[in-house]
Structure formats: structure tokens, C-alpha cells
Amino acid sequence: MPFDVLARILGxxxxxxxxxxxxxxxxxxxxxxxxxxxxxxxxxTREAACVAVCPTGALALGEDDWSIDAGRCVFCAACAQVCPTGAxxxxxxxxxxxxxxxxLIVTTRLEARR
Amino acid sequence: MDExxxxxxxxxxxxxxxxxxxxxxxxxxxxxGPAGASWPDGLEAYSADADxxxxxxxxxxxxxxxxxxxxxxxxxxxxxLDLSGLDGAAGGVGGSGLxxxxxxxxxxxSGLAVEVVLGLPGGELARLRAxxxxxxxxxxxxxxxxxxxxxxxxxxxxxxxxEPAGHPDLRPLVLHDVAGLxxxxFRKRRPAGPGAGxxxxxxxxxxxxxxxxxFVAHGEGVYQLPxxxxxxxxxxxxxxxxSAVGESVLYLDARLFYTHRGLEQLVEGRSFERALPIVERAxxxxxxxxxxxxxxxxxxxxxxxxxxxxxxxxxxxxxxxRLYNHVGDLGNICAGxxxxxxxxxxxxxxxxxxxxxxxxxxxxxxxxxxxxxxxxADLSDPVLxxxxxxxxxxxxxxxxxxRALRRSEGLMSRLHGTGIxxxxxxxxxxxxxxxxxxxxxTWDLRHDRPYEAYPELDLPLxxxxxxxxAARFHVRAQELAASAAIVRDLAGRxxxxxxxxxxxxxxxxxxxTVVGVEGPRGASWLWLMAGPEGTIERLHLRSASFANWPLVxxxxxxxxxxxxxxxxxxxxxxxxxxxx
Numbered sequence: 001m002p003f004d005v006l007a008r009i010l011g012x013x014x015x016x017x018x019x020x021x022x023x024x025x026x027x028x029x030x031x032x033x034x035x036x037x038x039x040x041x042x043x044x045t046r047e048a049a050c051v052a053v054c055p056t057g058a059l060a061l062g063e064d065d066w067s068i069d070a071g072r073c074v075f076c077a078a079c080a081q082v083c084p085t086g087a088x089x090x091x092x093x094x095x096x097x098x099x100x101x102x103x104l105i106v107t108t109r110l111e112a113r114r
Numbered sequence: 115m116d117e118x119x120x121x122x123x124x125x126x127x128x129x130x131x132x133x134x135x136x137x138x139x140x141x142x143x144x145x146x147g148p149a150g151a152s153w154p155d156g157l158e159a160y161s162a163d164a165d166x167x168x169x170x171x172x173x174x175x176x177x178x179x180x181x182x183x184x185x186x187x188x189x190x191x192x193x194x195l196d197l198s199g200l201d202g203a204a205g206g207v208g209g210s211g212l213x214x215x216x217x218x219x220x221x222x223x224s225g226l227a228v229e230v231v232l233g234l235p236g237g238e239l240a241r242l243r244a245x246x247x248x249x250x251x252x253x254x255x256x257x258x259x260x261x262x263x264x265x266x267x268x269x270x271x272x273x274x275x276x277e278p279a280g281h282p283d284l285r286p287l288v289l290h291d292v293a294g295l296x297x298x299x300f301r302k303r304r305p306a307g308p309g310a311g312x313x314x315x316x317x318x319x320x321x322x323x324x325x326x327x328x329f330v331a332h333g334e335g336v337y338q339l340p341x342x343x344x345x346x347x348x349x350x351x352x353x354x355x356x357s358a359v360g361e362s363v364l365y366l367d368a369r370l371f372y373t374h375r376g377l378e379q380l381v382e383g384r385s386f387e388r389a390l391p392i393v394e395r396a397x398x399x400x401x402x403x404x405x406x407x408x409x410x411x412x413x414x415x416x417x418x419x420x421x422x423x424x425x426x427x428x429x430x431x432x433x434x435x436r437l438y439n440h441v442g443d444l445g446n447i448c449a450g451x452x453x454x455x456x457x458x459x460x461x462x463x464x465x466x467x468x469x470x471x472x473x474x475x476x477x478x479x480x481x482x483x484x485x486x487x488x489x490x491a492d493l494s495d496p497v498l499x500x501x502x503x504x505x506x507x508x509x510x511x512x513x514x515x516x517r518a519l520r521r522s523e524g525l526m527s528r529l530h531g532t533g534i535x536x537x538x539x540x541x542x543x544x545x546x547x548x549x550x551x552x553x554x555x556t557w558d559l560r561h562d563r564p565y566e567a568y569p570e571l572d573l574p575l576x577x578x579x580x581x582x583x584a585a586r587f588h589v590r591a592q593e594l595a596a597s598a599a600i601v602r603d604l605a606g607r608x609x610x611x612x613x614x615x616x617x618x619x620x621x622x623x624x625x626x627t628v629v630g631v632e633g634p635r636g637a638s639w640l641w642l643m644a645g646p647e648g649t650i651e652r653l654h655l656r657s658a659s660f661a662n663w664p665l666v667x668x669x670x671x672x673x674x675x676x677x678x679x680x681x682x683x684x685x686x687x688x689x690x691x692x693x694x
Contacts, residue, residue, distance in 0.1 A: 004518045005455060030473040032494065034482065055391045076391045081490065090476070102584050 006059045027094060034075045034090040039066050045088035046110070050079035050088055064110050070096045071104040153240075154181040165626050167229070171255035172244040175184070175230060180259050182240055188557075189544050190231035190239060190628065191643045193658040194270035197245075198225030199651060200304045200624050209301060217572045224248040226276055226301070230256060230263075231628050231641070237563045239628055246276055255281035260378055262544025265664060266656070274301035274479070284324070288371045288693075291325045300379055320419040328367040331357035337363060340676065342373050350689035353464040358675055366670040366678075370663065373659055373693040380656040381650050386412045386486055386617070388563050389650055392642075394481055394653055402428075402435040404655065404691065405484035407640035408475035408566065411629040412486035415621035415644050419564075422609040424488030429567040430604040431480055433597040437505070438467040439634035441512055443686040447587055448519070450680030451528045455521050463512050470504055473497055489616035503600040509598035529584035533681030536581055543668060546661045547636020552589045553581035559632035571600060583684040620648045655694055659687035661670030 007039045020028050029035075037050075037059075044066065051059045058072035059079060080088040125510040160168040170178060179187075229243040246253050255278035264326060267278040272371075277284075289299075289602030330338055336359055343351035351372040357365040377396055381389035394405040399640045403553055406428055448456030468478040474497050475483050483489055519525055535545065540553040550557045554577060560568045561575055576592040578585040621644035630639045636658030645651030654665035666685050670678055 004514070005522065008515070008518060009430075009455065023129040030469065030476070032474075032497075034476040036494060053387075055388045072393050074481075075396065075477070078387075078489070092516075098257055 010037060010107040027093055029094065033092065033094070034077055035047050036070055036075075036091060036093040036106065037068055037077075037079050037088050038093065039068075040087045041066075041108055041110050043085045044109060044110055045085055045087075047081075047084060049084060050084045053078045053082045064112070065107050066110055067107040069105045070098070071101065115254040116484075123597075127643050151201055151573050153203060154178075154185065157181060157663075160242075162241075166239065167241045167243045167626070169243050169245075172228075172246055174258060175242060176254050176256060178242055179230055179232065179256055182234065183260060186235040187240065189260055189266075189442050190233045190260065190630065191639050191641060191654065192256065192266035192270065192277055193231070193652075193654040194274040194300065195227040195228055195229060195243075195643075195652060195655075196274060196300065196302045197651075199287070200225070205400045209241070209298070224273060226251050227275060228253055228270060229641075232628075233562075241628065245272045251275060252279045253275040254279050257281050261542050262661070265660065268635050272298075272532070274298050275301065277354075286324050286326050288374050290369075290371070294303070299376070302522075325448070326369060327692045328369065328387040329365065330355060330367065332365045333359075335359050340381065341678075343369075352676070352689055356670075356675060356678070361674045363671050363673055363675055363678070364442075366667045368663065368667050370689060371693045373690050375694065378655065378693045379655050380654050383645065383649050385648055386416075386650065389653070392654070393655070394484075396657070396694055397659075397688045398479055398637065399682075400633050400638065400657065400688060400691055401479055401481045402431045402484055403638050404431060404640070404657075406566075406652075407482070407629050407631040407638055407655075408642070409484055409486045410631070411627050411640050411642035412617070412621075414627045414629065415576055415625050415642065416617040416619055418615055418618045420488050421612045421615055422567075423492075423611050423613045424615075426491055426567045426604055426608050427489055427602075428484055429484055429571070430601060430608070431475070432566075432633075433600045433604075434467070434471060434474075434505075435480055435603065436634045437509075437594055438464055438471065439686075440590040440597070441467060441508075443634075443683070444516065444587060444594075445521075445676075446686055447529070447583065447680065448525065448681040449523060450583075450674065450683040453519075453522070453525050456515070456522075456525065458513070459515050463508055467505075467683065468507050469529055470501065470508070485614070487617055488612075490614070493608065493611045498570060498605045498608060501605040505601045505605070507600050509595060513591075513595060526584065527640050528680065529587055529684075530580075530582060532581045532583045532677050533673060533684060534580070535665055535669045537579070539668060540665065544661055544667050545636075545665050546658045547632070547634075548586055548589050549662050549665055550636065551575075552585035554579040557637070559630050563630060565631070567604075571603070583680055586684040623647075623651070626652075635659055635685075636662065638691075655691065657691035659689070659692040662687055663692055 046061060048061045051061050055076060055078060056072040056074055058069045058113055060067050075090065077090050096104070160170045160178065162168050168467070176639065216256055226244045226248065227243055232240045232600055234240055251274070253276065257278065258280060259265055264283065265287060267281050268284065270276050271278060271281070272286055272288045336357055339356040339358055341356065343353045345351070353369040355367045355369070356363050379390050389410065390405065393408040394401050396404050409442055414537050434438040440566045445460030445464060448454070449462065462522055468553055471480050472478045474493060535549065535553045537554040538548050540555055545553065545555065546557060556575060556577055557567070558575055560573055574587050574596050576596070578589055621629055623644055626641065626643035628641050629638060630637050638658045640658045641654040643651040662685055666682060666687065669681055675680060
């Protein structure tokens with residue numbers, strides 16, 4: 001075995017551990033990573049521009065709630081870009097596994113209409 | 115050993131050393147520029163319309179295409195069309211919502227057409243469109259004179275029910291013989307409802323009646339070895355049927371399109387904006403390539419000019435995509451011979467690149483950035499400032515690794531002389547990308563039809579002549595160094611300013627264009643036609659993998675059965691963007 005192959009196999013033993021202790025600690029994500037869209041209910045003006053723009057139909061605006069279907073969302077960020085009040089941001093939520101189809105739908109309660 | 119490596123080194127020709135006449139100007143759409151210069155004599159009657167399309171009768175296709183092939187033209191694609199939606203009678207499919215296919219009857223076949231797109235030497239395109247008769251939809255097949263068109267024509271036969279008369283192999287390609295599948299699902303549907311007339315029920319469509327039988331060899335001691343479509347490992351589905359004698363492969367027939375999702379039909383009737391996430395995700399590792407080809411097609415149809423920052427940023431992203439793919443593909447070649455040192459070390463380097471992607475774009479596989487008009491979001495300057503140094507470091511580590519791999523005789527002896535594709539075969543079957551350049555062809559759209567910021571970059575052209583797995587390995591190793599250099603260069607000097615331009619005007623219904631982008635696996639071509647009110651009438655994606663799959667099947671016979679995974683990985687083609 002050539003020396004440089006050996007060096008490359010043994011070399012990392014002298015370096016610090018680069019893997020994280022996930023899932024014992026939260027996943028290390030880059031700052032700009034696009035997770036599941038999150039809504040700030042205080043800023044939502046219920047214009048539903050996000051619902052209209054969503055290419056997969058993942059968003060729904062009800063009487064008093066806003067919901068996103070994590071089973072349909074493709075994290076394209078179109079909703080965040082179109083929102084006139086900047087109420088939507090793609091957060092750091094990336095652990096989206098669920099035990100049932102319904103559990104993939106994440107609902108945010110909106111503030112009561114004034 | 116090092117002397118041996120020296121003699122096997124790829125031919126890297128810096129762009130600056132190429133003769134002046136060899137470098138074409140910026141790419142031109144079909145029909146513009148000196149198209150008359152290379153147009154054969156005697157065919158002047160077939161003049162180009164505003165989109166550069168030359169309309170001719172089906173019977174004239176082989177003659178005109180043949181005349182162009184004699185002048186050195188190459189196949190870009192053959193695309194099937196149903197233009198009956200443009201006369202207002204058919205409603206197309208889709209619309210604004212999700213799977214809202216109106217269950218109207220298929221159109222009666224009026225409006226069916228085929229378009230042959232050829233690339234002429236010098237970079238222009240020739241688009242030859244022939245309307246086929248409704249009662250007997252057929253045209254003379256081009257495969258006998260242009261073998262590279264074999265799959266395009268089989269696909270048109272499956273999806274549109276247009277027969278390429280004289281095609282040597284009309285087994286189903288895209289549609290698998292599942293009971294009840296209609297024979298030509300890509301024909302437009304007329305709106306259901308009153309006046310739809312008899313035959314409006316979807317059940318009235320003729321079912322696909324042609325079973326698929328793999329081609330196999332027969333003879334004493336010849337046995338068949340079926341592999342797939344489910345494989346060991348998390349890879350895409352494809353069925354391979356080997357005819358073998360002992361360990362030697364006599365013949366290989368592949369059956370793909372298990373992941374055919376009808377994406378081209380799914381985007382019909384959608385707006386340009388809403389179709390982007392679908393086109394971008396035709397496959398997971400060519401996202402920039404597909405989004406860029408699509409965005410450029412939309413920009414050309416709408417007359418939109420992209421701001422300089424976006425032009426440079428798109429090249430940066432495209433080269434990042436090539437970089438992580440090439441690094442991963444080198445690792446996979448090691449996996450093909452069970453050389454785990456290379457697989458794990460290069461897998462680690464690929465992971466570092468994916469994290470670079472994540473930090474720069476918010477997505478490890480670079481989706482969501484390239485969009486019609488420029489970029490969807492700006493690249494952050496602080497991240498760009500660190501990008502060059504990081505990519506440099508990774509590229510340096512990969513170079514060291516490749517040096518170590520090249521000194522490993524156990525590895526290299528498996529790569530040399532395995533899966534040879536001769537230059538002649540590559541040319542005949544229309545190879546693209548690394549596979550073409552490893553067989554001595556100098557085909558690279560970044561040189562042949564430079565786009566975006568490529569004309570302003572000094573880009574080397576890497577070729578080898580051996581055409582074996584080792585040649586494809588070395589070409590990738592050299593190309594990734596060049597990609598890293600471009601990334602470092604552009605990250606340091608991305609022009610400031612706006613990064614997105616609104617689309618200039620709406621595209622006229624029926625206008626169409628063809629755009630090519632050199633992805634990690636080679637030239638990927640996208641054909642796009644606008645429908646009414648800024649929607650998509652028809653989109654066709656001919657990915658680099660689609661072009662190269664027949665090459666894999668041709669490279670295997672004569673090799674040992676256990677060398678198949680290695681040969682397959684040396685092409686490293688996507689199934690998803692072949693199948694769409």
C-alpha cells in the first residue's frame with residue numbers, strides 16, 4: 001500500500017472529531033438553510049398570496065389558521081418571497097418525519113380578526 | 115509508474131491556446147446569424163420562420179437531415195408535438211391547479227408534428243418541423259441515417275402514437291406494458307362536457323398493445339442474467355438483461371423509464387413561474403443544469419436580458435454542481451471495484467462540497483436559486499468571500515487523493531481497458547459530456563455554444579482518446595480542477611448590482627425555442643413552446659443521461675459481468691432525468 005494512502009487513512013486520527021453528536025444535540029445547519037416555512041401570525045394580513053404562489057399546493061389559509069403540508073412542500077421559498085409583510089420565513093425545522101400522513105400538516109393559529 | 119501516468123495524462127488545452135477561428139461567438143438562437151452560409155444548396159425552399167423553424171413535409175425529413183449530417187451536423191433532439199391546443203379547440207391539460215387533468219377525449223390527431231433539431235458546426239441550430247397526417251400519423255424514421263435518434267423516436271412513438279416508419283426497433287421505451295395504459299398519453303385532451311361528442315370517455319382510448327421483450331443472444335452455453343429493476347443499495351431502478359457466456363457479456367439490453375412521471379405533461383398549462391420547481395427537480399443532482407436551461411428558454415421567449423451579477427452567479431452555481439458531481443463520481447468509480455479507501459475519502463470530500471452548497475444557497479443540491487430573469491435570491495457576499503478559499507482547499511485535497519489513487523495499481527489495472535467506447539461509436543450514438551470527451555470528441559457546449567458568462571472565462575477543454583473507464587476517470591479529475599478554479603475566480607469578482615430582471619414581455623402563443631446547457635454529465639437540451647397567457651404549451655427535456663444510456667449498453671459487451679457496475683459508474687447517468 002503506497003505511503004500516501006496509509007497517511008490519509010491514519011492522518012484523521014490526529015484531528016479533532018468533525019461529526020456532531022446528532023441526535024443528542026440539534027443538527028448543525030448552515031445559517032441560510034431552507035427548512036419548513038414558518039408563519040409569524042402577528043404579521044400575517046391574510047392576503048393569501050402565499051397560497052396562490054405555492055407550486056405544489058402545500059399551503060392553506062382557513063378562518064383562523066394557516067397550515068402547511070410538509071408532505072407537499074419542496075422548500076422553494078416562493079411563499080416567503082411573495083409575502084407582502086414578510087411574515088413567512090424558511091426556518092430551521094428540518095426534522096419532518098411523522099407517523100401518519102395527517103401529522104405532516106403543520107398548523108399555525110392566526111390572531112383573531114380585529 | 116509516474117512516467118506511465120505522464121503518458122496517460124489527459125490532453126488539457128487552455129482556451130487561450132485555441133486557434134482564433136475555432137472559438138465560436140456567443141451562441142445564437144436558430145435562424146439568426148449566418149445560417150444561410152451552412153444551409154445546403156437546393157434546400158432554399160425550406161426557409162426559417164421567426165423562431166428559426168423550417169417547415170417541411172414528412173417525406174422530406176431524411177433528405178434534408180441527411181444533407182445537414184453530411185455537413186457535419188449532430189443530433190440535438192427529435193421532439194414530438196401536438197399543436198392542436200394552439201387553435202383554441204383543445205384545452206391542453208393541467209391549468210392552474212394540481213392534478214386537474216380534464217377527462218376529455220384525446221384530440222383526433224390533427225396538429226401532430228415532429229421536430230428534428232440538429233446542431234450545425236459553428237454552433238447554430240437547424241430546426242426541421244414536419245406536420246404528420248392525422249389519419250395515419252407517421253414519418254420516415256431518421257434512425258437508419260442517424261442512430262443517435264433511436265430513443266427519441268421510440269419515445270415519440272410511445273407518447274404521441276406517431277410512427278417513425280422504418281425504425282429498426284419499435285418496442286416500447288417509455289411506457290411499460292401495464293394493463294390499461296393508453297397508447298399515446300401525450301396527445302392533448304379536448305375539454306370534456308357538452309359537445310365533446312362520442313368517444314369522450316377516457317376508456318375509449320386504444321390501450322398500449324406492444325409488449326416489451328428484451329433482446330437476448332441464443333446459443334450453446336449462452337445464459338441470461340437479469341439484474342434489477344430493484345438493486346442492492348439506494349439507487350434508481352433499471353432492468354439490465356445480460357446475455358453471457360461464462361463471465362463474458364455477449365449482449366446487454368437495458369430497460370429504463372421506471373421513474374417516468376410525465377413531468378413534461380405535468381407542466382403543460384402552468385405558468386413559467388409555477389413550472390420551475392418541477393423542471394428543476396426532474397432529477398436531484400442536475401438541478402442547476404435543468405433550471406438554467408429552462409430559465410434561459412423562458413428568457414429567450416420573453417426577450418429578457420439577465421443582469422451581469424446573475425449571469426456570473428449562474429456559472430458559479432453550474433460549476434459548483436459539476437464539482438460535487440465529479441468528486442462523487444470519482445468516488446463511485448472506486449466503489450465499482452470495491453476500493454473502499456477511495457469511496458470513503460472522496461465521499462468525505464463530496465460532503466464538504468455539499469456543505470459549501472448549503473452555506474451558499476441554503477440547499478445542499480443547489481435548488482431554488484436559478485430562475486427566469488436571473489436569480490431567485492441574491493448570493494451573500496460574506497459567504498462568497500470565504501467560498502474561494504474553501505473550494506480551493508477541497509480541490510487541493512481531492513487532487514492529492516487522485517494522485518494517490520493513480521498510484522494504486524490494483525485500482526488502475528481494473529480501470530484501464532475496461533468499458534471501451536471508441537471515438538467512432540461515441541460519435542455515431544451521439545455521446546455527450548465526459549463520455550464523449552474521454553473518447554476523443556471535443557464536444558462541450560461551454561465551448562461550442564458559450565452562454566451566460568462562459569465567453570468571458572478562460573476554460574480549458576479536457577479530452578482523452580482511450581475511451582475506457584480510466585479515461586473517464588482522468589477527464590473528471592481534470593475537469594473538477596478547472597471547475598474549482600472558475601469557482602474561486604468568480605467568487606472573488608462577482609459583479610455587484612441587481613440579480614433579477616422581470617420578464618420583458620409575455621411570450622406569444624406558439625413561439626418556441628431550444629436551449630442547451632453543459633451539465634456535469636454533458637449537454638442537456640430543453641425545448642420549450644409558449645401557450646396562451648404566459649403558460650407552457652409543450653416542454654421537452656433531453657438530458658445528457660438520455661443521450662448517453664445507449665452508450666452504456668454498447669460499452670459493456672466483451673467485458674466481464676462483474677465489470678458492469680464499474681462501467682456503469684464510469685458514466686454515472688441519472689435515471690430520473692432520463693425518464694422524466
